[in-house]
Amino acid sequence: MVAAPGKRKTDDLIIVDADIHVNDTPAALTPYMTQPWRKSLEVMGGGTSYLNVPGFAPALKLDPPIPGGHPSRSVHTPAEMRQGLDELGIDLGVLFPDNLLLFAVLPNIEYATEISHAYNRWLVEEWLREDNGLYGAIVACPQNPHDSAREIARYAKEDKVVAVYLPTAGVHPLWGDRKYDPILGAAQAANLPVMLHSVTVVTPQFPYQLDQFENHWARQMLSHAFAMQANLVSLMHTGVPARFPELKVGFTEAGIAWVPYMIWRMDKYYNEYRRMIPFLEKRPSEYVRDRMWFATQPIEEPDDPRDLVATIKLYDPDGSRTLYASDWPHHDFDHPKGLLKLPMSPEMQRNIMGASALELFGIPAPVRK
Amino acid sequence: MAEHIIGPVAELPPGSHRVVKVRNLEIGIFNVGGAFYALPNICTHQFGPLCAGTVNGTTACSAATDWRFAWVREGEILTCPWHGMEFDITTGRCLANPKVRVRQYPIAVEDGIVKLTL
Numbered sequence: 001m002v003a004a005p006g007k008r009k010t011d012d013l014i015i016v017d018a019d020i021h022v023n024d025t026p027a028a029l030t031p032y033m034t035q036p037w038r039k040s041l042e043v044m045g046g047g048t049s050y051l052n053v054p055g056f057a058p059a060l061k062l063d064p065p066i067p068g069g070h071p072s073r074s075v076h077t078p079a080e081m082r083q084g085l086d087e088l089g090i091d092l093g094v095l096f097p098d099n100l101l102l103f104a105v106l107p108n109i110e111y112a113t114e115i116s117h118a119y120n121r122w123l124v125e126e127w128l129r130e131d132n133g134l135y136g137a138i139v140a141c142p143q144n145p146h147d148s149a150r151e152i153a154r155y156a157k158e159d160k161v162v163a164v165y166l167p168t169a170g171v172h173p174l175w176g177d178r179k180y181d182p183i184l185g186a187a188q189a190a191n192l193p194v195m196l197h198s199v200t201v202v203t204p205q206f207p208y209q210l211d212q213f214e215n216h217w218a219r220q221m222l223s224h225a226f227a228m229q230a231n232l233v234s235l236m237h238t239g240v241p242a243r244f245p246e247l248k249v250g251f252t253e254a255g256i257a258w259v260p261y262m263i264w265r266m267d268k269y270y271n272e273y274r275r276m277i278p279f280l281e282k283r284p285s286e287y288v289r290d291r292m293w294f295a296t297q298p299i300e301e302p303d304d305p306r307d308l309v310a311t312i313k314l315y316d317p318d319g320s321r322t323l324y325a326s327d328w329p330h331h332d333f334d335h336p337k338g339l340l341k342l343p344m345s346p347e348m349q350r351n352i353m354g355a356s357a358l359e360l361f362g363i364p365a366p367v368r369k
Numbered sequence: 370m371a372e373h374i375i376g377p378v379a380e381l382p383p384g385s386h387r388v389v390k391v392r393n394l395e396i397g398i399f400n401v402g403g404a405f406y407a408l409p410n411i412c413t414h415q416f417g418p419l420c421a422g423t424v425n426g427t428t429a430c431s432a433a434t435d436w437r438f439a440w441v442r443e444g445e446i447l448t449c450p451w452h453g454m455e456f457d458i459t460t461g462r463c464l465a466n467p468k469v470r471v472r473q474y475p476i477a478v479e480d481g482i483v484k485l486t487l
Contacts, residue, residue: 239430239436267465267466271414271453271465272452273453275427275428278428278438281431
């Protein structure tokens with residue numbers, strides 16, 4: 001592993017990043033596609049803009065451009081990613097896609113299935129072949145659960161495949177619906193955690209009907225946050241944690257402050273409606289504490305940082321269920337320093353910054369050279 | 370500790386329950402399949418009149434039921450009328466939260482008379 005130049009405060013801390021993004025252009029995936037869908041990707045090419053590729057990452061972009069602001073970034077090669085992580089002081093990272101954040105909105109089942117195969121092969125062959133601290137989440141295909149289950153089994157033994165990414169933006173029905181049981185069962189059998197990841201999207205699907213908001217700021221407030229809350233409830237309401245007792249579930253890119261709210265709320269109404277969901281033999285909060293993990297980015301930034309640490313402790317007293325994530329190289333990435341400045345115990349810091357992720361993803365602790 | 374006569378067994382047949390006042394306490398008396406139980410008429414949640422609720426069974430669903438809903442514990446489950454919290458009459462335990470339990474007063478039948486010790 002390439003050491004970052006200079007001595008850092010974090011030199012003794014293993015920093016694992018639960019959520020970083022590769023730029024998966026249609027051109028990049030084209031060699032991994034079969035006809036006729038290869039033709040479709042050839043038409044789209046590689047110079048397409050981020051998260052806005054008709055037929056590939058279809059987005060309803062509603063805002064007028066306003067000059068200024070900061071540039072968007074994307075990462076195209078493992079070397080580029082390694083350099084970015086080194087500059088951030090991050091040891092290891094788990095790769096998620098850019099454009100395939102919108103994967104669940106693709107309606108053509110055969111085409112979506114082919115894209116999922118191509119992305120997974122591309123990821124493993126071009127990003128996960130070297131000993132460079134990069135690990136990956138293969139994409140699940142909610143459009144074709146049975147095929148997706150076979151795909152997960154196919155990659156179960158790949159050392160550097162450490163998770164199954166569940167496309168969450170625009171997914172319908174939500175994760176938890178029984179049609180997805182083959183995917184969850186395959187992930188459980190492969191001992192791979194499933195990671196929910198959403199993105200700001202406007203679609204007719206619940207809870208992403210954000211067309212009434214005048215600007216992206218408002219849609220950004222709600223899209224990821226509602227996605228995680230709605231999918232957590234959906235997983236609970238069909239008894240996923242009871243029906244898949246070994247399955248580990250991660251939630252990304254919605255921060256963490258929503259977690260205590262939701263577990264308190266689920267517990268309160270479990271008191272009243274337990275008889276509707278009797279497969280939950282424990283309180284929802286207990287299933288959350290046992291087998292659910294939460295990635296920090298975009299970390300909340302209250303005026304008093306002690307409030308944030310107290311909030312994490314409400315659902316995770318020792319940090320063992322909380323995962324540092326940068327979301328690098330995206331516009332709202334969190335530098336490790338944003339977390340390292342928080343007033344928490346060394347144990348909690350060690351867990352959140354890396355140990356929790358090593359455990360969840362089954363990654364051996366890196367040896368410092 | 371004193372014994373308090375609740376009444377003849379014949380007036381509390383299996384499946385029935387009633388709330389009685391003993392000293393200044395309201396207590397629910399339950400006959401579950403011939404066994405008697407006495408619980409305070411106050412819910413642990415927000416102090417609702419627990420024993421004014423209905424006695425019923427409840428649902429179960431697990432690998433043991435092949436993940437199909439089953440109807441179980443008929444006559445053993447008390448549901449608070451205020452917010453629907455379920456309690457197991459035979460143990461006092463809350464079904465949604467086993468850490469929560471309502472107390473059970475000693476109750477017995479002697480010579481056909483139901484007697485509560487308080």
